[in-house]
Amino acid sequence: MQRTSVLVVDDSVTIRAMIENMLERDGRIEVAGVASNTEDALKMIDLYDPDVVTVDINMPGADGWQLLEQIMLDLPRPVIMLSSLVRDGDPIIDLAKARGAAACFNKSLLVRETARFIDMIREVRARQLAPILPEALIGRVEAEPQRQRIRMGVA
DSSP states (O other), rough: OOOOEEEEEEEOHHHHHHHHHHHHTSEEEEEEESSSSHHHHHHHHHHHOOEEEEEEOOOOSSSSHHHHHHHHHHHHOEEEEEEEEOOOOOHHHHHHHHTSSSSEEEEEGTTTHHHHHHHHHHHHHHHHTTTSSSGGGGEEEESOOOOOOEEOOOO
């Protein structure tokens, strides 16, 4: 089974650590790295080529919307936008998807709904693979060698 590599981008050291720990406990997910800002995130995407990126919408400086735009322009891949403002049926979800996000998740539900968050990560990765792999092979692709993990902006 191929592990899904994820880059976590959030300005809060507490949220980054929580998401990293949550994902690390699932053997199907590999945390490629964590970043606290847009600049570091773009460098890490270029260097480590994660399968999925989780992005906090509200960050100081260049926010999650700007990062999403850069990813879609330069390094396209599935992005899950995170915010405590995201609620089912909220217009922010349509806006995020219109800008290229694969999905949105409410950060305040991460602890209570960890399994749903992990399923979302794996689902957006599977949708990315679907056009290039025959249906019978999705989920059976051999694991790639584990990528080196790196932390940037851990302050």
